[in-house]
Amino acid sequence: MAAQAGKLVVVGAGAVGSSVAYAALIRGSAREVVLYDIDQAKVEAEVLDLAHGTQFTGASSITGGTDLALAAGADIVVITAGAKQRPGQTRLELAGTNARILENLMPRLTEQAPEAVYVLVTNPCDVLTVIAQRISGLPAGRVFASGTVLDTSRLRWLLGERIGVSRSSVHAYIVGEHGDTEFPLWACATIGGVPLRDWRADDGSLAFTPESLEALAHNVRTAAYRVIEGKGATNYAIGLSAARIVEAVLGREDAVLPVSSVLSGQYGLHGVALSLPSVVGAGGVRRVLEVPMDDGELARLGRSAEALRASAQSLGY
Numbered sequence: 623m624a625a626q627a628g629k630l631v632v633v634g635a636g637a638v639g640s641s642v643a644y645a646a647l648i649r650g651s652a653r654e655v656v657l658y659d660i661d662q663a664k665v666e667a668e669v670l671d672l673a674h675g676t677q678f679t680g681a682s683s684i685t686g687g688t689d690l691a692l693a694a695g696a697d698i699v700v701i702t703a704g705a706k707q708r709p710g711q712t713r714l715e716l717a718g719t720n721a722r723i724l725e726n727l728m729p730r731l732t733e734q735a736p737e738a739v740y741v742l743v744t745n746p747c748d749v750l751t752v753i754a755q756r757i758s759g760l761p762a763g764r765v766f767a768s769g770t771v772l773d774t775s776r777l778r779w780l781l782g783e784r785i786g787v788s789r790s791s792v793h794a795y796i797v798g799e800h801g802d803t804e805f806p807l808w809a810c811a812t813i814g815g816v817p818l819r820d821w822r823a824d825d826g827s828l829a830f831t832p833e834s835l836e837a838l839a840h841n842v843r844t845a846a847y848r849v850i851e852g853k854g855a856t857n858y859a860i861g862l863s864a865a866r867i868v869e870a871v872l873g874r875e876d877a878v879l880p881v882s883s884v885l886s887g888q889y890g891l892h893g894v895a896l897s898l899p900s901v902v903g904a905g906g907v908r909r910v911l912e913v914p915m916d917d918g919e920l921a922r923l924g925r926s927a928e929a930l931r932a933s934a935q936s937l938g939y
């Protein structure tokens with residue numbers, strides 16, 4: 623199996639970081655995968671366990687440890703280090719703890735890997751993106767969050783199941799905060815070119831009502847809470863989502879993904895990071911798209927921006 627050229631460093635070898643590494647190895651997202659954590663026993667065990675499977679994962683290699691010099695020469699760094707939500711806790715409640723960890727990590731990472739693209743997964747990933755970009759001074763396109771790539775995957779899975787169409791033919795996005803104010807862009811959602819709101823069931827009736835669409839959006843918005851309630855963390859789907867982002871960057875794909883980068887005037891917003899469909903390729907986010915939104919969607923985008931701005935400001939950013 624061919625692996626994408628490039629060095630991926632995953633910071634944090636917990637449930638999420640080890641799943642990012644696992645997904646990247648299986649998908650061949652990067653030739654070299656490195657796992658870093660401050661917990662020596664944990665990171666060494668995860669690396670060993672992953673290495674034991676590489677007979678079946680093709681050309682990629684996995685190494686790791688507690689020395690940040692391992693990040694030297696990275697092409698892309700995925701940051702998963704930090705506290706996770708306890709059942710019922712919101713992502714924004716992690717902001718203070720995880721901002722302090724990032725403030726310590728980011729300068730040391732950019733010293734080791736000054737040319738890398740940085741992808742924030744640690745929550746609240748939108749707020750941490752603003753902090754990482756401010757601390758590093760890197761261009762906004764080089765420091766971004768996985769954002770609502772995961773939530774969009776959740777939505778497309780739900781829609782595909784509901785109407786019996788392949789997920790790859792469902793074009794719909796969750797945008798805004800990766801969190802409680804996120805929302806779907808129904809106005810531009812399509813299935814095989816048919817506007818989603820016009821999609822008809824086999825009996826000719828409209829497949830979706832405003833109420834059923836709101837129920838779907840609620841299902842996506844609350845999905846992480848249900849998974850965390852059941853198993854204490856979400857890890858597999860974010861592992862795959864992050865691996866997909868890595869591929870878009872290392873493969874210079876210019877793929878449209880709903881990642882979160884610091885905005886510079888899109889929809890009149892400045893200095894706040896939230897997810898919008900964005901062109902992701904060599905060097906990171908190459909362009910943030912201004913897709914058509916109806917008045918309700920614009921209002922919800924404003925609410926996401928306010929929530930995220932308030933969180934960043936409370937931390938001094």
Ligand SMILES: NC(=O)C1=CN([C@@H]2O[C@H](COP(=O)(O)OP(=O)(O)OC[C@H]3O[C@@H](n4cnc5c(N)ncnc54)[C@H](O)[C@@H]3O)[C@@H](O)[C@H]2O)C=CC1
Nearest residue numbers: 634636637638659660661703704705706743744745855860
């Ligand atoms: N953006 C997204 O879509 C998602 C984000 N997350 C977030 O990812 C983060 C990690 O979650 P889990 O892996 O489940 O947590 P975890 O508790 O399993 O792992 C966290 C790891 O970070 C390490 N760590 C802490 N400080 C560190 C430092 N300074 N340097 C290096 N490593 C350090 C810990 O030793 C631990 O191994 C959480 O903030 C969680 O909310 C989780 C799922 C999806």
Ligand SMILES: CC(=O)C(=O)O
Nearest residue numbers: 713745772846856860
């Ligand atoms: C934990 C988290 O952010 C998620 O699974 O969406």
